[in-house]
Amino acid sequence: MKLLLLLMLLSPALLWGQTGTLSGAVHDARHSAVPFASVAVVGTNLGAVADAAGRFQLLKVPAGALRLHLSAVGYAPAEHDAVLADGQTLSLQLTLAAAPAALSEVVVTGVSRVTEIRRSPVPIATLSRREISLNANTNVIDAAVRGIPGLSAVTTGPNVSKPFIRGLGYNRVLTLYNGLRQEGQQWGDEHGVEIDGYDTERVEVVKGPASLLYGSDAVAGVVNLLPGLPSGPEGRLGGDALTEFQSNNGLLGHSLGLNYQKNGFQTSFRASHRLAHDYRNHVDGLVYNTGFRELTLTGMAGVVKPWGSSHWYLTLYDNQQEIPDGSRDSLSRRFTRQVAESALDDIKNRPLASRDELRAYAIGPLHQRIQHYRVFTKTQVELGRGQLNLLLGVQQNRRREFNHPTAPVQAGLALDLTTYTYDVRYHLPAWQGLEMSVGSNGMAQVNRHQDATDFPIPDYNLLDAGSFLLLKKPLGKLEISGGVRYDTRLVKWDDFYVATDPRTGFGAAAGPQVAGAALQFPSFRRRYQGLSASLGASYVATEQLTLRANLARGYRAPNIPEIGSNGLDPGAHIVYLGNRNFQPEFSWQQDVGVLWHQPTLDASVEVFHNYVQNFIYQARLLDAAGQPVVIVPGNTTYQFQQAAARLYGIEASLNVRPAALPWLALTSNVALVNGQNEDAKLVENPDNAARFLPLIPPLRARFEVRATLPTRPGRLTGTYFRASLDGSARQNRFYALDNTETATPGYALLGLGAGTTFRTRAGREAVQLFLQVDNVLDVAYQAHLNRLKYFEYYQASPNGRPGIFNPGRNVSAKVVVPF
Incomplete structure (x- = not known):
């Protein structure tokens, strides 16, 4: 068993399985296309973003019973069940209902497993790449501050912003890049966040003590x-x-x-x-x-x-x-x-x-x-x-x-x-x-x-x-x-x-x-x-x-x-x-x-x-x-x-x-x-x-x-x-x-x-x-x-x-x- 686990960690490309293809389109209740909707296979890292006409395609999807998670800015997230056979190309017509926010959105930060925002006892907020793009920002923290209440920043000029959550900052707020803690002398007033804002697809913010999952330095979020x-x-x-x-x-x-x-x-x-x-x-x-x-x-x-x-x-x-x-x-x-x-x-x-x-x-x-x-x-x-x-x-x-x-x-x-x-x-x-x-x-x-x-x-x-x-x-x-x-x-x-x-x-x-x-x-x-x-x-x-x-x-x-x-x-x-x-x-x-x-x-x-x-x-x-x-x-x-x-x-x-x-x-x-x-x-x-x-x-x-x-x-x-x-x-x-x-x-x-x-x-x-x-x-x-x-x-x-x-x-x- 130990040898098998080691091989899976070090040589993942050696393992294969039965797969198929998912394609289709995402529409709203009026049958209009939902542009740039996200389609993800729950429990995997597979996902796609629809084009301007709402069309999407997912390749190499594991065969079997699947649950798809759908989301888009301005629409309530939804889930759809499907069964995919080995080698099959399955076409789906998916629907999203208009909604001004997304309390049913799923998050991964601050929770043990993928969790809906509203089911998390700890307050969590998110910001999508499109919402970041709508604003003029000189750094990604400024973008998050505009879109997430309770998040603020200590600034030194236009390009140095240190996140504060509910009045606490510096080493009390842990900044992560895709789950990896960011360590860069963050104690200094004039030390910003060394991350490319153009590469950020999504921001997730935990407001409150998250030291249970991340240890010291996450006491504020x-x-x-x-x-x-x-x-x-x-x-x-x-x-x-x-x-x-x-x-x-x-x-x-x-x-x-x-x-x-x-x-x-x-x-x-x-x-x-x-x-x-x-x-x-x-x-x-x-x-x-x-x-x-x-x-x-x-x-x-x-x-x-x-x-x-x-x-x-x-x-x-x-x-x-x-x-x-x-x-x-x-x-x-x-x-x-x-x-x-x-x-x-x-x-x-x-x-x-x-x-x-x-x-x-x-x-x-x-x-x-x-x-x-x-x-x-x-x-x-x-x-x-x-x-x-x-x-x-x-x-x-x-x-x-x-x-x-x-x-x-x-x-x-x-x-x-x-x-x-x-x-x-x-x-x-x-x-x-x-x-x-x-x-x-x-x-x-x-x-x-x-x-x-x-x-x-x-x-x-x-x-x-x-x-x-x-x-x-x-x-x-x-x-x-x-x-x-x-x-x-x-x-x-x-x-x-x-x-x-x-x-x-x-x-x-x-x-x-x-x-x-x-x-x-x-x-x-x-x-x-x-x-x-x-x-x-x-x-x-x-x-x-x-x-x-x-x-x-x-x-x-x-x-x-x-x-x-x-x-x-x-x-x-x-x-x-x-x-x-x-x-x-x-x-x-x-x-x-x-x-x-x-x-x-x-x-x-x-x-x-x-x-x-x-x-x-x-x-x-x-x-x-x-x-x-x-x-x-x-x-x-x-x-x-x-x-x-x-x-x-x-x-x-x-x-x-x-x-x-x-x-x-x-x-x-x-x-x-x-x-x-x-x-x-x-x-x-x-x-x-x-x-x-x-x-x-x-x-x-x-x-x-x-x-x-x-x-x-x-x-x-x-x-x-x-x-x-x-x-x-x-x-x-x-x-x-x-x-x-x-x-x-x-x-x-x-x-x-x-x-x-x-x-x-x-x-x-x-x-x-x-x-x-x-x-x-x-x-x-x-x-x-x-x-x-x-x-x-x-x-x-x-x-x-x-x-x-x-x-x-x-x-x-x-x-x-x-x-």
Whole structure:
């Protein structure tokens, strides 16, 4: 048996089975074609996307009884049973009913097995590739934030967005690429997500503790970015070419995707390139040093057989991102650039950045370069009535931050982080309706400084492992699920010395024997451990009404900066100080949800409460006189703190598609989270400055009206017009201690969009066109989670508007040519 299992994992192409072909078309209740509908065989990795005329084809489908899952934007998902004989070509006519949302949609993130969204006790939200394409985005996280309530992002310029879920972020939100945890120094404020947004077919977000399945770092939730699998005709090369332009920062984006499948073999490749100059708003003009240049290559090869599937992925990501610091002339408010080092750098008398520099696509001398390499394999094997899933991966993140204007090739920060990841799960055969899954996952990390001058964290080694048990049992309309998990993490590093390099005058790593060497990071070794648990239930009271509730205990070990920081992060312009005595965070979160689903209306209300023990946050370091401590001139100093915290809030959505106007869709959602500090000493502060937690988003709401013209004979299909309004209320509940944060005014942003698909005379999709105008009225605003809001060197601004504002009006055009 062991030999047989080994052969199935390592030589899947040797195994064959009886197969046939499925083809047909997808229509709605009025017998009109449903373009771009997804057709998937439940329990396998087989699937296809219909063309503009609703036609699809699936080859090499295992013979026997099948269940097909159908879905499309604007339609309620459905399932269809079929029986396929060996060698048979079976033609099907499938039907979808119009619906404004998809609460019956199936997901894989945050659940043990494929599960309907409404049957999951843990709140899960999804976003399709088409919805991503409708918007103008500079990164995939921004796209997800627009479409998923409760998800927000801390931003540093237009291309650095860190996901926050219900007020929690950084290492509390686990970002996955197709199930592989993304490890790339995500603790930094200016560190984005190293994933190609053009390659993302679907986004799944778990809102709430998911550490039961994924371990530490998923205590707030999970963002899983899923690429697509080949879905074109058998034996024919397919793919798409994309080009995009955005007016605000002159963004030029290009992407080419290729895919091929035959006899169960699948392969795909995508190359994407984007570049942009500095972005603009009417308060600041062009914001100096906010341009970027990004290249991504993604390849996949795999097999799909009746026994299961195995896929191998290789990705290469290279991003050059300019580093803004916000320095400017005090009277004209024009941006200035740094040309000198340390004491010779007079921030208030720097030279002005020229107009040519502001509009140039060339990357400036002060920038960061991130190279991320990833290779991993995902294998799924059917073992009798059970199923084994295996994921193995290795990735390396190379980060260089160049912050020396007199030595532009000398990196201030140079880190190489290598991560080895495993995830193995076995889904046991169902027994009297009881589904049981067991598994283990973890990682090993090695982080090393290279030729650098600044050392904010030590060189470290990390070992992380956890095991879990999940159970799910349907009891009529009631479905109960839960589980338990144990995690352990070992963190260690050796003594790390720093000395001044006499050749350059900059700091450098040194041995203890070097004259003048200082011990910046004393050796450290500690093991963290914790227990996670979850118990939840969903109750389908009627075909329309679903009730669900969940109680979860989450666990998170402190990350390296929180326990080991002792130096300048040049990209953030902050000196961080850690605390070696921190304890793990443990959270207790309760979720209660009510979901209503019918063909013309979807509505949901989710209420949550989260109490976090040993919550870790940043606060400015003050001296005995209450004045800010300055360790490196021109940079602020923060020290990590630990206290109890409480977060609670509500999310609601309403989606309407009037039966009398089936071409019209009205969508709306609102999200509110309140984060309070439970540290008695801070709460007793006379001015209540520390009552609230930092980085809590304000009340946010989004409304959209979309009209999609009915599909008719002709060259155009899928034509739509849309108008949206994104609003943020004033944020008065902020972390005011030491002026860390300030109140943020509310704002409302109007967006307009339109698009269509051109098709050939034969009915094949030829060109997709998307047009979008964001911030139509060119509103000057600062998002509360925009870090550039606090990039200000003067006590007062001549125009009364300190800090840097978000981008102004942006007109975008995107063209996709499938083939």
